[in-house]
Structure formats: structure tokens, C-alpha cells
Amino acid sequence: MQIGNGLIVGSVYALVALGLNLIWSITDIPDFAQGSFYVLAAYAGLFAVTLVKMPFLVALLCGMSVGAVMAFLCERFLYRRWRERTFRDAARVQLLVAIALFFLFANIANALWTAKPRIFPSYMEGSFFNFSYIRINVLLSAVILFILVYLFIMKTKPGKAIRAASMDPGMAQVLGINIDTVNSVVFSLGGALSGAAAVLVAPLYSVFPSMGDLPLLKALVVVILGGFGSVAGVLICGLGLGLLEALGAMYVSSAYQHGYAFFILILVLLLKPKGLFGRV
Amino acid sequence: MEDILVAKKVTKNFGGLAAVKDVSLTVPKRTRLGIIGPNGAGKTTLFNLFTGELNTTAGTILFENQPLQGLKPHAISKKGIGRTFQIVRVFDELPVYDNILIGAIAKDLHFTPSKEQRQAVEQTLEMVKLQDHRNVMAKHLTLSAKKRVGLAVALVGKPRLLLLDECMAGLTFVEIDEILELLQKINTEIGITLVVVEHVMKVVMELCERIVVLASGEKIAEGTPREVANDRKVIDVYLGEKKS
Amino acid sequence: MAEYSFVCLQTSIRRCPCDSKENVIMSTANKLVIGVVLLILVIIPHITSDYIVYVVTLAMLFSMLTASYDLMPGYTGPLSFCPAAFYGLGAYASALLTLNTGMSFWLALPISTIGVFLFAVVVGYPALKLRGHYFAVTTFFFGHFVYLVLLNSRDITKGPLGLGGISPPESIFGIDFGNMTAMYYLILVFGIITVAFLFTLVHSGVGRLLISIRENEDLAQASGVNTAFFKVLAFSISSGLAGLTGCLFAHFFRLLHPSTFSWMTSEMIVIMFLVGGSGTIIGPIIGAGVVTVILELMRFAPEMRFIIWSILLIVILIIEPRGLAGMYYRIRRRT
DSSP, rough: OOHHHHHHHHHHHHHHHHHHHHHHHHHHOOTTTTHHHHHHHHHHHHHHHTTTTTHHHHHHHHHHHHHHHHHHHHHHTTGGGGTTOOTTTTHHHHHHHHHHHHHHHHHHHHHOSOOOOOOOOOOOOEEEEEEHHHHHHHHHHHHHHHHHHHHHHHSSHHHHHHHHOOOOHHHHHHHHHHHHHHHHHHHHHHHHHHHHHHHHHHHHOOBBBGGHHHHHHHHHHHHHHHHHHHOOOOOOOHHHHHHHHHHHHHOOSTTGGGGHHHHHHHHHHOOOOTOOOOOO | OOOEEEEEEEEEEEEEEEEEEEEEEEHHHHHHHEEEEEETSSHHHHHHHHHTTSSSSSEEEEEEEEEOOOOOOHHHHHHHHEEOSSSSOOOTTTHHHHHHHHHHHHHSSOSSSHHHHHHHHHHHHHHTGGGGOOOOOOGGOHHHHHHHHHHHHHHHHHHHHEEEEEEETEEEEEEEEHHHHHHHIIIIIOEEEEEEOOOOOOHHHHHHSEEEEEEEEEEEEOOOHHHHHHOOOHHHHHHSOOOO | OOOSSSSSHHHHHTOTOOOOOHHHHHHHHHHHHHHHHHHHHHHHHHHHHHHHHHHHOOOOOOOHHHHHHHHIIIIOOOOOSSSHHHHHHHHHHHHHHHHOOOHHHHHHHHHHHHHHHHHHHHHHHHHHTOTTTHHHHHOOOOOHHHHHHHHHOOHOGGGGGGGEEEOOOBBBBBBBBTTTHHHHHHHHHHHHHHHHHHHHHHHSSSHHHHHHHHHHHHHHTTTOHHHHHHHHHHHHHHHHHHHHHHHHHHHHHHHOOOOGGGGGHHHHHHHHHHHHHHSSHHHHHHHHHHHHHHHGOOOOOOHHHHHHHHHHHHHHHOOTTTHHHHHHHHHHHHH
């Protein structure tokens, strides 16, 4: 039972991590802002369901769109300024901008909608072996999204362009691949994934401005562990982390449940400073 | 004559690939050794084994009869080995003077640089002919000047052995001659042993007393420049099979 | 837009030991400014209200935090994102020592500081093996982790209820430190000592080696610099001094709450570092000053505060990552 929940939570981490992973591998920016897009998307989905009375699927798409649009705008008007990395600390500037954006939007959510947790109405009744359909849906949807992204990246032409750009942006440009487009697509995709994760999980845990903090951190761990450029690696590590957290809560202590990710990270980095699957 | 550097059956494996396999060589003091070979032969890997950036999988490396295995690069540097890098490295945002000063104080740290250390910096500046550039930020220099800064940083630390990794790459003929002259002076006047990885044949032929040829990680020939130039194996490796 | 590395200004202008005329002049200008600032700081309690004294005390604490933080990204290179964590550890350590064991503040202070220093060595040694973004991300993590521990260890730290009843430093030389003015001067003294220590450190041989690590770590190593050692040293000194500042804060404010040491505070320190510009003595102080003023002005709308921080951070990064001091030097170089 706990294990199942662990997997479900893990799939959420994996979704956010996938977006982060894509962005990080291709643009070398750890996009902390995704954590705040997560929050904004959750509120968007919430309002879609409660104010406009839309069905869940529409709310989900709403959330994904919000995530995608926010990510797109941030890339287009902020991150892109330093894309060319003309001076040595440009990468650091991008990191700091990402962190600032994370705090900015999370606090805007806090200011607009207060810290009071809001209930996201349940959209499906019933359960299967103690797991509510909603919970199962989270895992299922995550897996479906993963497969879709994998197919997109691996099999389609735009996907190949993205992979080429991640390996060698200069060369890709010479070959006619438009880096602007690639970056926009990748960021939007990342935002959409974070948004999806947020809306999927919202019915389970309620919506509040700091709901993005922990998923962001866990997703970062997953990306660092799962390595770069590996879609499968992200999924495995995400699920694995969720599992380990659940096990840790069961057998060791549930109070420090969120600390386990940190310990696992340190442990792995000590043994393998480049992550489990990754190329840096 | 004593040997300053002795490598015995040095091997380095990366996973399944043997980048360097059973390479042995000896470098007598105050001599000039060249290491040549086609790309991918393992020359830079060998260098990195000497300087401590990589650990050997097998074999021993002795510097002045002391083993180098397992030592970190800074410790090896302190023992008296200096190096330059294939892709030139300088302290970008420091002026040339400060660059060399770092080399002077790194191995012997005082609260402020001593008079002797500053003198050493001045002397090295003169040697590499960069006195007029002492206030210029390193990142604003031309490639040739940067290489001379890199050389100066290594030199001012008073190494007894200097490892040069393709230091002539990207230089014009005039610049090559300048550095060639400098290297010869370093060896003959100061007595620093030189081990040089090079592709520019003119430099190899003129500068080196002995040459070691690597191909696919193994040593395939050794001898004087003349001997090596006429060695069948070496010619094959560089030019491919001879067409009849 | 800033064309140079956005950290340490010192290198390209004043660190040149060739002592050109320009360097000497700027050194004098700096000395003048510092003198004036010190003078103002000394007379403030006599000419202004208690409230201003309180605000300036906070500014001084933040200056200490920023100046010690500067040692890492400003001089050695890696950007750490957890100064608030060590600030908090120092604060709680000193508070708990004095509360639970009746230890004197004057003993708790060095013990806490050294304790935080050693802890930073333990944390920094593995963390600094990571290159690039990994280190920054890990420190971000660590900072939040410490915050969560402080928040959840209710039996020890009383968590979200806050740890109160901390007593002021015991009296020495007949000075009563329950008086805010006395604490003000105490913190001023510590501030001067800290800044002087850091100034001496970065101008010494150690400081030059730290800069060399920042400029080109591999070349520094090849030249004989034990980069691992120096990186951990810089990180630990930086964190230890943050811990020291925490001790002072604990006995000044006398009430501790984990939220004071969250990653928002770390963000604030980073902003102060960027606003003021690093690599100078006056830079961190200016940065701390500016931010403290904004902090107090926005006391009435705490949520807006963080939004303003974040926007400020982004604006600085776009316009001048080298901070106000950087703008000053940029203008000087043009004229």
C-alpha cells in the first residue's frame, strides 16, 4: 500500500524531473522556475474546475498550458539574454535568474491567493484495491506522458533536431536547425510537464503556494541521479526515489521523510560525482 | 647520467579501452625528449598520468626515484614537475604579472610575496619577453602571448622537469621559432629537462635529442630523430600502408 | 551589460601589485569612504532613535554575512546557496548552549563559531568535489534541509513556536548588554573585526591563491595549489563567520524562529552580494545597507517583500551583475 503510494509520488517527481532534465541537458540551465510554474498551473487547474466548472481533462490542459506559456516567456525574455554565454559567469547568471523566478512566482501566488490550502475537488469516485482511481490515474498519466515525450524526442523530426541541438548547438545551427525554436519548444515542453504533474496531484494534496518547493527539490535530485539525456533514467530514478522515500518513512522515520532525498543525493554524488546514468 | 623520469610498463584503461598500454620510457636529466604519434595515440593521456590528473591502471612512474602514483596534481607539481596544457590555460582576469606571481607563490606561500619571489617573476617576464605586457589582463592577449604566460607560470615554479603538451599548436612560423629558441635556452642554460608532445615536425627534429613514438597506446619506436624518421613502422603509422 | 566576470572587481584593478598611481588614488578614496562610514556608525546611537539603531544593527549583521559570503563566489569561485543555514546553525547553537547549559555567552560564542566551522568542513569537503551547477544545487538543497531540521526538531529547537528567552551577553567591564545601544556597539566591534580579518585574508597570499582557483582551477592545481584544501578552507571560513554572526543575532534579537534562516534569507544574502558588488570592502556594506532599508520599508507588506527581492535580483542581473561597486568602477574606467 505504502509502496504503491511511493510509486505514485515518485511518478510526480519523475514528471517534473523530465521537464527539468530536458531543459538542463539542452540549455545547461537548472530551471528552478519550474517549481513555481508547478504552483501556478495547479491554481489554474483549480480555478478551471471550481470557478469555470470545467471537467478535469480541461483543467489538466489548462495547467499544462499555463506551465508551458510561463516557461516559454521566461526563456524568450530572460534566459535567452545570456544564451550566447559571452562572459564567463553567464551560466551563473542564468542559474540565479532561475532561482529568482522561482521565488518570484511562488510569492506572487502567495500574495494573490494566500497561503491557505485549497481543496481541489475530486473528479473520479471509486477505488481499486485501496487505491483511489485518482491515484492510479496519476501514475498512469505520468507513464503515458513519458511515453509520448520519449516518442517525440526519439522518433520525430523535431525531436531529432532537439537532440542534435543538445549535443552541439553550433553545429546544429549550421545545419539549419533554428536554436530559438528548439529552446522555445524545450522550455514549453518542460513547463507543460511540470504543469501536468501539478494538476494531476492537486486532488490528492490540496493547492497552496509552497506546494512546489518539495517537488522541485526532489525533481532536482532525480535529474542529477538519473543523469542527462536519458528519459528512461529519469523515470526509473523518479519512481525509485518515491519508493525509497516511502520505505524510509515506513521503516525508519516518517518525520524526516523529505530528508531522505538529500541523503541519497549526497551518497550517490560521493560515489559517482557525475550521477548514475549521466554525462554532465 | 641520472634519469629524472622513469616510466615502467605504464598502462591506463578506460573501461575496456586501453588508452596507454605497457609504455616504458626513461628520460635522462637535462635532456630533451619528444613524444610523437598520430592523434589518439595516447600522448596526452600519458602526460596526464605523469602529472597526476589520471591514475595508472598498472605500471610505475618514478620521478627522481620517487613514485608518482596516487599523488594529486598539486603534489606532483610541488615535487618539481611543471606542465603546459594543450588548450592554453591562463588566469583570465588577472594581469600577466599576477599570473606569473601565482606560479611563484603557490609552492611557497608567505603572507605577502617575498622579494625573491617578485624577482623570480621579473626574471621570468624577461625570459618570455612579456615585460611590456605585465599589466595586461591575460584574457586580452594573443594566443602566442598566452602560451608564453602559461610557460612562464610553469617556469617560475622552478621545475626540474617541464612537460609541454602541443605548445606549438596554432602558432605562426615566426612564433614557433621564438618559442623554440626559448625552450632551447631553458634546457641548456637553466638545465630543465624537457618532455615535449608535438605534431610540428620541425620542432621535434630541431629540439629533441630523442624521440618516442606512440601509436594506439603503445610505444612503437624510439631513438634519435633521424632513426625514428627512417623507421618503417613510424612511416606506416603516419602515412598508412605504402602503395606499390 | 557587464562584459567581465561578474565577481571580484579587485583582480583587474587593484590587485595588481605593480602599484600604479591609479591604484594608490583609489585606495585613498576607499579609505576615506570607510572612515566616514565608521564615523557615522559610531555616532548613530547618540543622534537617532532606538528604531534606527535597531535597523542599523541589523544592517551591520547583514554586512558581516555578506562580507563573509563574498569569500566564496567573490574570491574562490563556487556559488553557494546556503549561507543562511550556517547563520541559523550558529544562532541556534549559541542559544541552546546558553539556555540549556547555562554557559556564558562569551564562551558559547567561540564554541559555536568553531563548531559551525568544523561542520562546514565536513559538509564542504564532499560537496566541493562537485563541479559547475551541481555544487550550487546541492547547497540549495542543504540550506533547505537545515531549515526543515530546525523546523521539525521541536524538542530541541521548539520548531515553529520559536526559541525565546535568550539572555543577552553577560556583563563585562560593567557594561549591561541588555541595553540595545550596548549590543549595537558590541556588534559594531565584531563587525569591524570580521571585516578586517577578511580584508587581511584576501590580500594575503591565501587570497591570491583563492583567486587563482576561481580563474582557472586546473592551472592552479598544475601550479601546485592544493585546490581542494583551499576551497574547503574558504567555504568553512565563510560559513564559520556566518555562524558567528548568527550567535550575535541570537543574543541581540533574543528570539529565534526557523523562518529567519530559510532559503529566502539566503536569497537575500545573494542579493546583497550582487547589489553591493564583491571584491571590495565597501561593496558588501552598501549591499547590506540597501537591502536592509528595503526590508524595513516593506515591513508592512511581508509578502510583497519577497516579490520585490526577486524582481530586484533579476533587474540587477540584467543591468549590472557586478553590483553598485561594479557600476562605479565601470564609470571610472570610462573617464
